[in-house]
Amino acid sequence: MSNTPPRKVHLKIAAIDQLLRARRGVTLAALAAELGVTERSVCRYLAQMKSELHLPVAHSPERHYHYVDPSPLFVFHQAGQSAPLRPHPPAERAVPPSLSIIEQIHGALYGRSKIVLTSPLEASPVLAHPYFLSRLAGELVLFGSLPHQKALLNLPLHQISAVQVLGERFDDELAEGPKVRHGEGWLPAGTACQVCLRFPSWAFWAANLRVCARQTVTGQGRSILIRFTTNDVEALRRFVLALEGVVFVEEPAHLRSQLGPHLKAGGATYLPLPQDRDTPPLS
Numbered sequence: 430m431s432n433t434p435p436r437k438v439h440l441k442i443a444a445i446d447q448l449l450r451a452r453r454g455v456t457l458a459a460l461a462a463e464l465g466v467t468e469r470s471v472c473r474y475l476a477q478m479k480s481e482l483h484l485p486v487a488h489s490p491e492r493h494y495h496y497v498d499p500s501p502l503f504v505f506h507q508a509g510q511s512a513p514l515r516p517h518p519p520a521e522r523a524v525p526p527s528l529s530i531i532e533q534i535h536g537a538l539y540g541r542s543k544i545v546l547t548s549p550l551e552a553s554p555v556l557a558h559p560y561f562l563s564r565l566a567g568e569l570v571l572f573g574s575l576p577h578q579k580a581l582l583n584l585p586l587h588q589i590s591a592v593q594v595l596g597e598r599f600d601d602e603l604a605e606g607p608k609v610r611h612g613e614g615w616l617p618a619g620t621a622c623q624v625c626l627r628f629p630s631w632a633f634w635a636a637n638l639r640v641c642a643r644q645t646v647t648g649q650g651r652s653i654l655i656r657f658t659t660n661d662v663e664a665l666r667r668f669v670l671a672l673e674g675v676v677f678v679e680e681p682a683h684l685r686s687q688l689g690p691h692l693k694a695g696g697a698t699y700l701p702l703p704q705d706r707d708t709p710p711l712s
Contacts, residue, residue: 441466442474444480454493488534488606497531497562497569497609502703533592534559534571538608541598547591548584554591557582558599563610565642572615572639574601579675580634583614602671614639616668619660625679628653632675640668654679 441464448455448463461468462652475494478484485497542591547554559573569586576599603615612618617665618641628635630651640645643656646656662684668674670687678685 432519438474444479445471445474445478446484449494451493452596454489454495456493462585467604473631479491480545485531487532489539493568495533495609504670530592531569532587533594534562534586535588535608537592537594538562541604542595543595543597543599545593545595546584546589548588550584550588554593557712558604559603559635560601561606561608562586565612565614565639570639574603575634578609578634580632581615581636581638581672582634583639602667612642614644616641616642616657616659616664618642618658619663621660622665623658623680624665625681626655626669627657627677628675633639635676 439614444464445460448460457471458469460471463473475486479486483646486494487497488494534544536542538561542559544557544559545554546557555575557573557575559571561572563570563572571582571584571586573582574580575582581603607690615638626640628638630648632653635653635655636646636648638655641659644655646653646655666684666688669678669684678688689695694706
């Protein structure tokens with residue numbers, strides 16, 4: 430058992446908490462250097478933060494430590510106060526997801542593992558491919574796909590009641606990139622490029638897509654239009670190509686012209702029922 434006085438432990442844990450909130454990933458060696466302690470001591474502090482304070486500490490396969498959910502749910506006493514270190518109860522808000530759900534999703538993200546989600550929004554559990562987590566409008570959201578429905582998914586974690594991680598892996602293009610993001614939807618916001626994406630009405634799930642943190646969604650006839658601005662045209666191009674046959678670029682015109690041959694060559698990846706098509710089939 431450690432002989433470190435409790436007061437010093439509290440200060441060390443408060444320092445780690447500040448570092449994890451300020452950075453997206455910190456190595457064990459970096460934490461030890463910042464605190465002036467051994468890596469073994471840091472491991473003890475991290476374990477205490479997770480088991481006793483229930484903070485969502487996690488690490489990537491490269492052993493970069495971070496918070497899965499870096500929201501300010503926990504506020505520590507100032508270092509000059511004599512009160513013991515403890516998290517304050519969160520203010521009234523949507524019920525946060527349980528730590529076990531966050532941990533299971535976090536493990537599935539880095540393991541590229543398929544999961545089965547149970548949510549009050551779905552009539553029965555659904556198979557999903559998890560891509561990344563992002564905090565939007567104050568809530569943590571899971572982004573991924575529902576392969577059996579040929580649909581994308583962005584579901585707030587507080588609407589997930591259970592998660593089962595399967596032993597099967599998946600390999601989807603949209604799963605590339607950081608697994609934990611901050612303030613981003615499917616694409617990062619920006620000011621350089623005005624975009625309008627059109628989805629056919631049979632892709633009804635598109636009405637709930639969080640393509641960008643700042644966007645507008647409208648219906649036009651048998652289409653769903655999503656407008657936003659971004660600086661990352663390359664990410665936009667990859668997004669459209671990954672959804673080949675489901676999403677169409679209305680703006681910008683230069684991207685529509687670049688992608689036209691690729692989309693026509695590939696053909697649709699999903700065939701809706703005849704009554705759901707934008708145009709009637711040839712007789």
